[in-house]
Amino acid sequence: MRRPTRPEHPKAAIPGRVPAVLAAGCSVLLLALTACSGPSPSPASGAKNGDTPPRARAGAGTARLPVPRGDGSRVPYDFNGDGHRDLVLDDLVKAPEDSHGDDAGIGVVYGTGDPDRPLDPAVRQLLSARANAAKSGDTLPAAFDAEAACDLDRDGFSDLIVSTDPPYNGIGAPPVPLQILFGSPAGLTGKAVTVRIPQKARSGNDWPEQPVCGDFDGDGEADLAVTASAGRITFLHGPFTRAGAPRDAELLPDGGPYLYAPEPKADTDGDGYDDLVAAARPHAPGQAGKGTLLLGSAEGPVRPGGPYAFAAEKLPGAPLDVTGTTRTTLLSHGDHDGDRKPDTVVRTYRGERQDLVALYPAGTTDKPAVTFSTAVFLP
Numbered sequence: 001m002r003r004p005t006r007p008e009h010p011k012a013a014i015p016g017r018v019p020a021v022l023a024a025g026c027s028v029l030l031l032a033l034t035a036c037s038g039p040s041p042s043p044a045s046g047a048k049n050g051d052t053p054p055r056a057r058a059g060a061g062t063a064r065l066p067v068p069r070g071d072g073s074r075v076p077y078d079f080n081g082d083g084h085r086d087l088v089l090d091d092l093v094k095a096p097e098d099s100h101g102d103d104a105g106i107g108v109v110y111g112t113g114d115p116d117r118p119l120d121p122a123v124r125q126l127l128s129a130r131a132n133a134a135k136s137g138d139t140l141p142a143a144f145d146a147e148a149a150c151d152l153d154r155d156g157f158s159d160l161i162v163s164t165d166p167p168y169n170g171i172g173a174p175p176v177p178l179q180i181l182f183g184s185p186a187g188l189t190g191k192a193v194t195v196r197i198p199q200k201a202r203s204g205n206d207w208p209e210q211p212v213c214g215d216f217d218g219d220g221e222a223d224l225a226v227t228a229s230a231g232r233i234t235f236l237h238g239p240f241t242r243a244g245a246p247r248d249a250e251l252l253p254d255g256g257p258y259l260y261a262p263e264p265k266a267d268t269d270g271d272g273y274d275d276l277v278a279a280a281r282p283h284a285p286g287q288a289g290k291g292t293l294l295l296g297s298a299e300g301p302v303r304p305g306g307p308y309a310f311a312a313e314k315l316p317g318a319p320l321d322v323t324g325t326t327r328t329t330l331l332s333h334g335d336h337d338g339d340r341k342p343d344t345v346v347r348t349y350r351g352e353r354q355d356l357v358a359l360y361p362a363g364t365t366d367k368p369a370v371t372f373s374t375a376v377f378l379p
Helices: 028-033
Strands: 087-089 106-111 119-127 146-150 159-163 178-181 212-214 223-227 233-237 248-252 258-260 276-279 288-296 303-310 327-334 341-352 356-362 370-372
Touching: 087 146, 087 327, 119 370, 146 212, 223 258
Parallel strands: none
Antiparallel strands: 087 106, 106 119, 146 159, 159 178, 212 223, 223 233, 233 248, 258 276, 276 288, 288 303, 327 341, 341 356, 356 370
């Protein structure tokens, strides 16, 4: 029996409190250094993260701007429906005085539509278990981790699937730890709902986890694939209700303890059905890995597709100016600047208190368009 576990720091991204609404004009003195077109001054040599973007610096204390209200779109990871891809971040850096190392939550940075600066860390939301998670009985979860995103209720706003740690006494099947936080014109706000998995689609006493979004049955609706015991797959047909219930659900025979979307395209053979990769070991984005391809069909991801290999990728580093050993992880590949080409977003970090996120436009590795530290989410 496996319980939901916290990923190693940091988890690749693949979202709190509603930001304060501030006046948007450049005439407002408080926003002059973050919202206007001119570059801000270079940070002092002793700056915590050394994060100096090409156009503007975004560090802890950056003034928040309101989330633009959208009308809905079909763009992936577009939580406010304004047609621009947003970025989800787990394992945010911790404040130096945070002796307990508590997890701040999930951060969301919203897209702008500006091809020169497609993400604006001033337009952000912080999601937390206390503010946004559903209770299990009378208990709020302690864990609240982003897992996947897609428009599960087909309203034009991407929804976020998160994993939690509901209480479990070890008897019988554990509770479902997955929750959905629905997108809206204001982004990801309000309370999440627990994913409802019918008993007929569950097997054994393993925790349902590893959710993967995709249109596996080719009907144009987003589905979820989730792990079940003995290598089986819980297949949840979309669309989902706002109460977290799928249109239908079933148990598929062949899978694995870890599920992933193929890279870089979910539909590997172009037949109109998204595919799925089942693996025996965890896989980190951008790193080599092996699994088994399960091809989508009208019945879901059930057709054998043979062995599957994730290709290793050489990542550009975010220009984090610190001494000591650093690591760089891939956060996402996606079209943030609207040119229909996948940009690369990476995170370079040292320990739990220094990091830098960098967005490189497609085909570039030398100069990021945007850099910022997840310290922007600190109080």
